[in-house]
Amino acid sequence: xxxxxxxxxxxxxxxxxxxxxxxxxxxxxxxxxxxxxxxxxxxxxxxxxxxxxxxxxxxxxxxxxxxxxxxxxxxxxxxxxxxxxxxxxxxxxxxxxxxxxxxxxxxxxxxxxxxxxxxxxxxx
Numbered sequence: 431x432x433x434x435x436x437x438x439x440x441x442x443x444x445x446x447x448x449x450x451x452x453x454x455x456x457x458x459x460x461x462x463x464x465x466x467x468x469x470x471x472x473x474x475x476x477x478x479x480x481x482x483x484x485x486x487x488x489x490x491x492x493x494x495x496x497x498x499x500x501x502x503x504x505x506x507x508x509x510x511x512x513x514x515x516x517x518x519x520x521x522x523x524x525x526x527x528x529x530x531x532x533x534x535x536x537x538x539x540x541x542x543x544x545x546x547x548x549x550x551x552x553x554x
Contacts (some may be wrong), residue, residue, distance in 0.1 A: 464510035
């Protein structure tokens with residue numbers, strides 16, 4: 431294949447990656463997630479550009495809107511760090527979906543080896 435004809439892979443949707451972790455293809459509903467800089471709590475980006483701990487208040491984005499939101503969050507790390515796009519389902523409320531579902535549940539809840547620590551301890 432030449433530079434003029436890159437082949438069929440060039441037409442595939444762009445991969446979205448952050449922090450070295452590949453986050454699926456740029457297809458479907460996504461929300462922007464990160465960790466709050468001052469305390470490490472998982473946060474989600476709202477439509478006005480601010481952050482919330484409540485996933486149900488996060489702005490759901492797709493396609494180029496998702497790429498743009500990610501670029502803006504990564505450019506401004508004054509409140510958050512490690513922003514990336516997370517696949518979500520909005521049926522019955524907003525919740526993680528796809529291969530990253532378990533990872534996101536653990537990230538949000540806290541450490542898995544000591545349930546007396548982290549956010550899961552606050553909920554008990």
